[in-house]
Amino acid sequence: xxxWGRQVLxxxxxxSIYEMKNYPVVLINTVLSPLSxxxxxxxxxxxxxxxxxxxxxxxxxxxxxxxxxxxxxxxxKNDFKLQDMVVSSPTSPAAYVTGMALAEVIYSTPAxxxxxxxxxxxxxxxxxxxxxxxxVLLLMFLASIAIGYTLSTFSxxxxxxxxxxxxxxxxFSTLPPVYYPITLIPTPFRYAAYLSPTTYAAEIxxxxxxxxxxSSSGVAAAWGVLLATTAALALVAMKKARWREV
Amino acid sequence: MQRADGLxxxxxxxxxQGSRGRRALDSIDLQVPARGIFSLIGMNGAGKTxxxxxxxxxxxxxxxxxxxxxxxxxxxxxxxxxxIATVPQEARTVPWMTPKQTxxxxxxxxxxxxxxxxxxxxxxxxxxxxxxQEDVLTRRLSGGMKRKVMVATVLASEADIxxxxxxxxxxxxxxxxxxxxxLGTLAKDRFLILTTHYLEEAEELANIIGIMHMGRIVGLGxxxxxxxxxxxxxxxxxxxxxxxxxxxxxxxxxxxSGEAQILTTEDEAYRLSRQLLERGARFSMSRVSLDDxxxxxxxxxxxxxxxx
Numbered sequence: 285x286x287x288w289g290r291q292v293l294x295x296x297x298x299x300s301i302y303e304m305k306n307y308p309v310v311l312i313n314t315v316l317s318p319l320s321x322x323x324x325x326x327x328x329x330x331x332x333x334x335x336x337x338x339x340x341x342x343x344x345x346x347x348x349x350x351x352x353x354x355x356x357x358x359x360x361k362n363d364f365k366l367q368d369m370v371v372s373s374p375t376s377p378a379a380y381v382t383g384m385a386l387a388e389v390i391y392s393t394p395a396x397x398x399x400x401x402x403x404x405x406x407x408x409x410x411x412x413x414x415x416x417x418x419x420v421l422l423l424m425f426l427a428s429i430a431i432g433y434t435l436s437t438f439s440x441x442x443x444x445x446x447x448x449x450x451x452x453x454x455x456f457s458t459l460p461p462v463y464y465p466i467t468l469i470p471t472p473f474r475y476a477a478y479l480s481p482t483t484y485a486a487e488i489x490x491x492x493x494x495x496x497x498x499s500s501s502g503v504a505a506a507w508g509v510l511l512a513t514t515a516a517l518a519l520v521a522m523k524k525a526r527w528r529e530v
Numbered sequence: 531m532q533r534a535d536g537l538x539x540x541x542x543x544x545x546x547q548g549s550r551g552r553r554a555l556d557s558i559d560l561q562v563p564a565r566g567i568f569s570l571i572g573m574n575g576a577g578k579t580x581x582x583x584x585x586x587x588x589x590x591x592x593x594x595x596x597x598x599x600x601x602x603x604x605x606x607x608x609x610x611x612x613x614i615a616t617v618p619q620e621a622r623t624v625p626w627m628t629p630k631q632t633x634x635x636x637x638x639x640x641x642x643x644x645x646x647x648x649x650x651x652x653x654x655x656x657x658x659x660x661x662x663q664e665d666v667l668t669r670r671l672s673g674g675m676k677r678k679v680m681v682a683t684v685l686a687s688e689a690d691i692x693x694x695x696x697x698x699x700x701x702x703x704x705x706x707x708x709x710x711x712x713l714g715t716l717a718k719d720r721f722l723i724l725t726t727h728y729l730e731e732a733e734e735l736a737n738i739i740g741i742m743h744m745g746r747i748v749g750l751g752x753x754x755x756x757x758x759x760x761x762x763x764x765x766x767x768x769x770x771x772x773x774x775x776x777x778x779x780x781x782x783x784x785x786x787s788g789e790a791q792i793l794t795t796e797d798e799a800y801r802l803s804r805q806l807l808e809r810g811a812r813f814s815m816s817r818v819s820l821d822d823x824x825x826x827x828x829x830x831x832x833x834x835x836x837x838x
């Protein structure tokens with residue numbers, strides 16, 4: 285393994301493997317968090333929106349990975365001064381953040397595994413739909429880690445950091461129609477919902493699964509917004525995130 | 531292992547955003563050979579941590595330059611980071627990791643393989659006396675053990691320039707002495723930059739001492755060189771309750787306990803000692819300590835007592 289791979293692995297070990305190994309109770313939270321909304325939606329809709337809610341669970345899992353990254357990076361930076369130690373080492377910010385972000389995915393693995401089983405039972409996606417869903421989730425993940433990393437480098441204490449994390453998570457993955465079709469919410473609120481990239485992610489995946497009917501121009505527009513948003517957020521992270529403080 | 535040639539700061543200045551013109555570092559000029567232990571001492575807010583963070587490539591200076599062994603801390607940070615390691619002030623062990631996992635992951639961040647990191651972690655932890663605790667979660671360790679884990683973490687690396695920002699703060703006297711012994715050994719083939727509040731620590735360990743005050747270096751050199759900067763190189767301490775003889779050359783400070791300290795020249799110290807002996811007073815005479823030099827140089831002698 286090359287040094288870059290070792291550096292990525294070190295971040296994965298610190299941010300997920302060791303924590304999961306030494307504190308197994310944390311896994312319960314990662315499973316319950318995305319599934320709790322799914323259960324509420326399933327009960328309220330009397331089972332009719334279970335497929336939508338499963339797709340929403342996937343999106344929320346991936347988006348929340350980035351938000352968790354923000355909290356974890358800020359925690360390690362401010363409370364343990366770990367980032368300072370890593371800055372003064374050969375590790376690049378890219379290797380550090382890549383490893384930390386992958387750690388969040390590993391951390392979400394139990395929840396994702398449950399969702400995969402539920403998707404197989406309730407949605408029966410074909411290969412094309414699965415590839416499409418994975419692509420959307422990947423974009424969601426990239427967008428959220430760009431936000432998470434950038435914010436973490438600006439936060440100076442953990443209370444501020446978790447407040448940011450909860451706020452963004454609520455705005456982007458709880459309030460928008462991620463767990464149910466956008467058609468269920470009143471028109472004025474739809475405009476507000478379209479301010480969140482998660483809405484477009486949900487629309488694309490719901491359309492692919494046949495849960496929503498979008499025109500081809502609508503699908504293209506959703507992809508365009510999602511790609512542009514992710515690229516913009518990545519650019520902001522590259523330009524504005526503070527690896528070395530000023 | 532490469533050897534560093536020197537630490538070189540020229541006009542190094544740091545003004546934090548929102549500091550309203552107050553400089554954390556105020557045009558520091560500093561040249562120190564990169565050998566052994568260079569200790570920075572100073573009160574809280576003197577600028578020690580800011581200077582260390584700039585040198586350790588964690589913080590950008592506002593102006594001026596700094597380099598170690600010819601490597602500029604801003605322009606050649608990448609090359610410098612291959613050679614440095616740091617334990618920041620207030621660095622803490624991650625509670626969900628064991629000492630072995632802490633050292634291992636740090637070494638992997640430095641590019642060492644997993645198996646080599648694992649072996650090195652056990653080896654270094656044994657050297658600092660933590661072989662029995664290497665697989666215990668760090669949250670179960672004492673404060674002293676946690677500090678040792680942090681120091682062992684960076685010292686396990688191959689970095690030949692190591693920054694230790696107040697590494698012994700919070701340690702009991704025995705643990706502190708143990709760590710001093712370890713640092714002394716390591717300084718034989720590395721350059722350690724150590725900040726401390728404990729003047730006796732700098733006196734015990736440092737080859738070169740830098741005294742910082744209000745963002746400036748107000749004293750720099752070996753202990754003897756710093757003593758030479760002080761006109762009054764002798765200290766006469768007189769126990770409380772004894773009348774002081776008349777002093778022709780020197781100054782007196784008095785501690786809350788009532789003990790008086792006279793900083794004076796060698797001739798005057800001997801003259802005063804003779805008079806005190808004749809009066810049967812309890813007193814001691816010695817060359818000035820780093821404490822005395824420090825207080826003299828930062829003009830803060832009133833911290834220990836009021837002027838007589």
